[in-house]
Structures are given as structure tokens and as C-alpha cells.
Amino acid sequence: MTNAIDPILVTVIQRRLKAITEEMGLVMLRTARSPILSEARDFVTGLYDARGQMMEQTAYIPILAFAVPLGIKYMVDYYGDELYPGDVIIHNDPFTGGNQAADVKIVRPIFAADRLIGFSAINGHQADVGGAVAGAYNPGATEIWQEALRITPVKLYEKGRKRQDVWDLVFGNIRFPIVQEDIQAAIGGCAVGERELGKLVERYGWERFDAHLQHLYNATEQQMRAEIRAIPDGTYHGASIVHYDGFNVGSTMDIKVAVTVKDEDIHFDFTGTAPQTPGYVNAPLGSSMTSVILTLLMCLKDPNIPQNAGMVRPLTAHIPEGSMLNPRFPAASTFGNHLSDQISAAIFDALSQALPERVTAAWNPLFAIAAVGTNDRTGQPFVDILFNGLKGGGGGTQGADGYDHIGLIACGGGLLAQDPEMFEMKEPLFLHRFEYMPDSAGPGQWRGGLGVEMEMEFLNGGNLISAFGDGIDPGSEAQGILGGGAGILNRGELRYPDGSVHKCRSKEVVSGIPKGTRWYQVAGGGGGYGDPRRRPAELVAREVCYGYVSQQSAEDNYGVVVNPRTLELDHAATEGLRKEGKA
Incomplete structure (x- = not known):
């Protein structure tokens, strides 16, 4: 029988689909010009079936990943029979299946x-998408319309x-x-996906390939x-x-969630x-659903579940329209990706009652600037x-400290810090300091990850920064869980050549920044997990x-008491202090 399911072939197809999305990613890394893409890897690559369902993806940045099927499903309905070989579609609209407007899909x-x-797609954060402020x-x-x-x-190509007229209108x-x-780099990456998926289907034939793909969905x-x-x-x-x-x-603003598990x-x-x-502190539906999916995946035992349409079938959500996690048109929503910090924290809070051994404490909430x-x-x-x-610490979890300097939870560790030398070669900026921040992590039996402090100088005048994030106001630091302590607050300030200092709010634009100004930033650590007094004293002394x-x-x-001269653990003093319960 031609369509009899061969379980080995199912695995071969799944791994080949994954490899194709990785090849697409390599094209982006080697050909994109902006360091946002070529170094920080702020994009995702994927393959999708003819209905827009996910076949496989490489989620460098998970928050960009799980919203892509929503956009492609909209395109399937929108174009109907008017899709042709050689088409290239561009899309960023949060109200037709996009997430952040700066995240532009090429399909x-x-x-x-x-x-x-099917479809090949790359969703990447672009350096600018129009709107009132450069950098989005x-x-x-x-x-x-004030954002982007x-x-x-x-269609950029049909x-x-x-279509030069459309190209000129957009750009x-x-x-x-x-x-x-x-x-253009994304168009090239998608061409690789198109070519390689075509070869895969040609090798096995459409009916056999599709039968095994559906079996893969069902198995997942x-x-x-x-x-x-x-x-x-x-x-x-x-x-x-x-x-x-x-x-x-x-x-x-409160985020509340009720997680119901039934069978x-x-x-x-x-x-x-x-x-x-009233402003851009809203998350479009795509961003909110992505945050739900990536948080749930962090709580599962099996980290190797294929990322395809079958993965999301058992999951449903109700996100009321008109809430900050599903705003009504034409609301601003550029900040929406970064609400993943708080969405995840709420879900971890809920699931800590059911899966205390699987959740993590809160990760440091993002605070960042775009320098223009x-x-x-x-x-x-x-x-x-x-x-x-901006890359603060991750939250601690049972059996493991949080990751140091990992960044916002929506990026899942995929967001890389720029190489300092490349950073200084490409931009008129100079790094004076970039190092771990002592005492930034939330205490715990498993502590949070460490945050960092950075000081950077503007070598040109007339600059602008747009600050965006959270974690600056008291009480907004990454909270601990199950007895763990909180990380420290974020901080950002402009230190002007005349000695004056401007402390940035968590959402603010500052323009006219003169040459020689320094930007000083602290990214806090993650929250701690469990009672800090249960952390091995020898480990604390080592740290x-x-x-x-x-x-x-x-x-x-x-x-824990450490000898200030030898930096060795004082066993007797530590035992006494822990008995007194003063920690």
C-alpha cells in the first residue's frame, strides 16, 4: 500500500522539515544586515501546510513563532485561489494575525x-516600520497608525x-x-524553504508525504x-x-488567568x-496566544515534542476582546510582545499549585532601549x-538556578547579545562596561539568574532613544516563588557630559542626546525558587x-557567614545563624 504509514519515515520527514527551517535561519544569519537579525537572531523560520498549520519551525525567538500560523491562515482566506508559484507576500498587521508591528513576515x-x-515564512524584527518614532x-x-x-x-512579487509599485509604496x-x-534576506531564506520542501515532496510523492505528515500531527x-x-x-x-x-x-494593570485541566x-x-x-501597552491576540503556548511548553517534562499543528490541538484559551491582551482595533500594541513576561508569571503562579516542580520563578521583566x-x-x-x-536573569526552578543574562522569557534563550567588537564597528557607540551585576538575582534554594550592568557612550550627537519595558517601579522586579526572593529592579539613566542625569521611565522617548552622553543600564536578575536557607552553604560561600x-x-x-579575609565558609557561625532563623 502506497500510503501505509512507515514510522521511520515519519521521523525522517519530521527531522528533514526541522533541518529545512534551520537552513532558512542560516540564510538570514549570513545575509541580513541589521545586527537585530544577524547577531541578536530576532527572527523565526517555519514551514506551514496549505491551510496555514505549522509543519515545523526553528524558533530563535519563540514570541515571533506561534503567531505566524494566524497570519498565514488569514492569507489563505484572503487570497483564496489567487495564490501562485513565485508569489512573495509581506505582512505585519496585528489585527489580521500579526504580533508586534515591527515583526514583519515574508511568506x-x-x-x-x-x-x-504549503508555505515557507520568516518573521523578523525590522529596524524600522514607519510610524511617528524611528525604530518602531x-x-x-x-x-x-502612529506606531507603524x-x-x-x-504581494511584493506575483x-x-x-511588483515595483508595491515595493516602492511599502519602503x-x-x-x-x-x-x-x-x-531581501528573508525572501532568500523563504526561497530555500520553498525549494527544499518541494524536493522533499517530490522524493516521496504528495499523497505519501501528506499521509505521513498527518500521522506526525496526530502523534504529536x-x-x-x-x-x-x-x-x-x-x-x-x-x-x-x-x-x-x-x-x-x-x-x-492586572493580568489574571484561570488554568483548567480536564483529562x-x-x-x-x-x-x-x-x-x-490608551497607549501601546497592549498585546494583540497573536502575541498573547504565543505567550500562553511558550509558557506551557516550559512546564512539560518532554522538551522534544515536535513543534507542529498537533502540539496545540489540546490547548484552548479565552482572552476577552477589549482587554489589554486582546485589544480592539485600532489600538496601539507595539509593547505587546513584552507582556509575555507578565503573562508567563501569571501562568507560573497558577500552575505552581499543580506542578510546583515544573514551574519557574518570574524572569526579569524586559527593560530596553532602541538607540537611533x-x-x-x-x-x-x-x-x-x-x-x-537588556538581558536580565531567568527564574529559578526546582533543581536548577535561573540562567544568567538570558533575556526576556519570550525569547527562550534564543536572543543573543551582540559581540562587543562588532557592535562598536557597526554603530557609533562605545561600550565602557558590560558585566554581571552582583546581588541582582533573587535568593532561593535555587536562585534566580544574574542580571547585568552596562555603560555605553554615544560617539555622535543628535541621537534619540526610545525606552520600553517594565521592572523599574517598586514591586515590578522579578518575583520569587514558593518561598524564593525577588530579583533587583531594572534601571536606566542618561549621564550627560555636563554632569546632569536623566533617569528614564519604563516607557519614554528622549531626543537630542549630545555626543559624549553615556547610557547606564542595569538588568535585574530572575526570581528565586524555594527557601534560600535550604541552599547549600558551601555553594553560597563559593558564589x-x-x-x-x-x-x-x-x-x-x-x-551563610563567610570569613571576610579568607572568603571561606564559617561553618560554626553559619550553623548558628541558620538556627536562629535570621536569614
Whole structure:
């Protein structure tokens, strides 16, 4: 029988699909111009079937990944029979399946003979997408048109022919020429996906390939359902807080979730979450659903579940329209990707009641800046998100400390810090300091990951920064869980040549920054997991010696005394302090 399922072939196809998406990623890394893409890897590559369902992906940045099927499904309905070999579609609209407007999808339909068999897609964060503020982060925006050029699906190429009028219209509304070059890199990466998927289908024949693909979906679904069955049935409630909507100083917004597990299905209900804000501190539905999926995956035992359509079948969610996690058109929502910090914290809070051994404490909430200006060496504009300074620590979990300097949870460790030398070669910026921050991690039996401090100098004048994030206001630091302590607050300030200092709010644009100004930033650590007094005293003493933990913090938080001269553990004093319960 031609379509009899060969389990070995199912695995071969799954691994080949994965390899194709990795090849697509290599094209981006080798050909993209912006360091946001070529060094920080702020993109995702994927293959999708003819209905827009995910076949496989390489999620360098998970928050960009799971929203892509929503956009492609919209394109399938939008174009209907008007998809052709050689088409290239561009899309960024949060209200038709996109996530952050700066995350621009390039999509190529893939055909075998005259049959549409799927799509290749790359979703990447672009250096600019128009709007009122260069670099896309406009904390003063109250509607999408103030944030970006809203690109609903449109063909840059049709039947292999470039639509120059459409190309000029799109890029005539985007500031930086480098964006065109990066879009060309994405088009090339998608061409690799198109070519290699076509070869795979040709090798096995469409019917046999599709039968094995559907079996792969079903097998993945069963793996996911088995994971959910291991979670005790029940409804578990969690919450977190978002600080400052960009307009009302001191404002806070609640995120609430009820996670219901029944047999082998799981449902996330965000009823009670704050209504949409007046500014850009809202998450489009794609960003919110992606945050739910990536957080759940972190709580499962099997890290090797294939990432395809079967994985999400047992998962449903209710995110009320008009809430800050599903705002109504035409709300601003550029900040939405970064609400993954608080969405994840709320879900971890809920699932800690059912899976205390699987959740992590909160990760450091993102605080970042986009630096924009003109490079005097080249005469060209530049924009850079200073990834080195924004990567705080991950949360601790049972059996493991949080990752040091890992960055926001939405990136899953895929977001890399720029190489300092390459950073200074490309941009008119100079790094004076970039190192781990002592005492930044939340104390715990398993501590949070360490954050960092960075100091960077502007070598040109007339610059602008757009600050975006959270974790600056008291109470917004990464919280501990199950007895663990919190990480430290984020911090960012401009130190001007005249000696004055401007402390940045968590959402703010500052322009006219003169040459010689220094940007100083602290990214806090992750929250701790479990009672710090249960952390091995020898390990705490070693970290004092390394400079990760101060002697005072060792005593106050862990009940560990270290000899100030030899930096060796004082066993007697430590035993006495821990008995007294002063830690």
C-alpha cells in the first residue's frame, strides 16, 4: 500500500522539515544586515501546510513563532485561489494575525505541480516600520497608525515578477534603507524553504508525504495529551501586575488567568484581566496566544515534542476582546510582545499549585532601549536595540538556578547579545562596561539568574532613544516563588557630559542626546525558587568568592557567614545563624 504509514519515515520527514527551517535561519544569519537579525537572531523560520498549520519551525525567538500560523491562515482566506508559484507576500498587521508591528513576515506559497502544498515564512524584527518614532517603539501612540505602516497581506512579487509599485509604496514609508536589504534576506531564506520542501515532496510523492505528515500531527497531539494528563485535574488561578501604561504615572494593570485541566485538555481563561490601555501597552491576540503556548511548553517534562499543528490541538484559551491582551482595533500594541513576561508569571503562579516542580520563578521583566541616530563614519542612519544591556536573569526552578543574562522569557534563550567588537564597528557607540551585576538575582534554594550592568557612550550627537519595558517601579522586579526572593529592579539613566542625569521611565522617548552622553543600564536578575536557607552553604560561600553574592546578602538572605579575609565558609557561625532563623 502506497500510503501505509512507515514510522521511520515519519521521523525522517519530521527531522528533514526541522533541518529545512534551520537552513532558512542560516540564510538570514549570513545575509541580513541589521545586527537585530544577524547577531541578536530576532527572527523565526517555519514551514506551514496549505491551510496555514505549522509543519515545523526553528524558533530563535519563540514570541515571533506561534503567531505566524494566524497570519498565514488569514492569507489563505484572503487570497483564496489567487495564490501562485513565485508569489512573495509581506505582512505585519496585528489585527489580521500579526504580533508586534515591527515583526514583519515574508511568506512564499509552495506548489507541487499545480497543487498548493504549503508555505515557507520568516518573521523578523525590522529596524524600522514607519510610524511617528524611528525604530518602531512609540510610547505616545494611541492607535496603530502612529506606531507603524500597517501592512495587511500584499504581494511584493506575483508569479515571480517583482511588483515595483508595491515595493516602492511599502519602503517609501520606512526610514532606513537597511530594511529593504533585510527583507531581501528573508525572501532568500523563504526561497530555500520553498525549494527544499518541494524536493522533499517530490522524493516521496504528495499523497505519501501528506499521509505521513498527518500521522506526525496526530502523534504529536498524543504526546501533548499525555503531558497534560500528567497534570492533576482542576482549575488553578494566577495573577501578575503590569506597571505604567505610558500615560498615567504610577498606573498598574492586572493580568489574571484561570488554568483548567480536564483529562487531556487544558484551557486558559484570562477573564478579569485589565481593559486595554490608551497607549501601546497592549498585546494583540497573536502575541498573547504565543505567550500562553511558550509558557506551557516550559512546564512539560518532554522538551522534544515536535513543534507542529498537533502540539496545540489540546490547548484552548479565552482572552476577552477589549482587554489589554486582546485589544480592539485600532489600538496601539507595539509593547505587546513584552507582556509575555507578565503573562508567563501569571501562568507560573497558577500552575505552581499543580506542578510546583515544573514551574519557574518570574524572569526579569524586559527593560530596553532602541538607540537611533546617524553614524558620522558612514553618513548613514542607524538603529540598534541594545541587547547586551537588556538581558536580565531567568527564574529559578526546582533543581536548577535561573540562567544568567538570558533575556526576556519570550525569547527562550534564543536572543543573543551582540559581540562587543562588532557592535562598536557597526554603530557609533562605545561600550565602557558590560558585566554581571552582583546581588541582582533573587535568593532561593535555587536562585534566580544574574542580571547585568552596562555603560555605553554615544560617539555622535543628535541621537534619540526610545525606552520600553517594565521592572523599574517598586514591586515590578522579578518575583520569587514558593518561598524564593525577588530579583533587583531594572534601571536606566542618561549621564550627560555636563554632569546632569536623566533617569528614564519604563516607557519614554528622549531626543537630542549630545555626543559624549553615556547610557547606564542595569538588568535585574530572575526570581528565586524555594527557601534560600535550604541552599547549600558551601555553594553560597563559593558564589561570594566569585563575586556573584555579597557577604551581606549571604548573611541576610541565606544565613551563610563567610570569613571576610579568607572568603571561606564559617561553618560554626553559619550553623548558628541558620538556627536562629535570621536569614
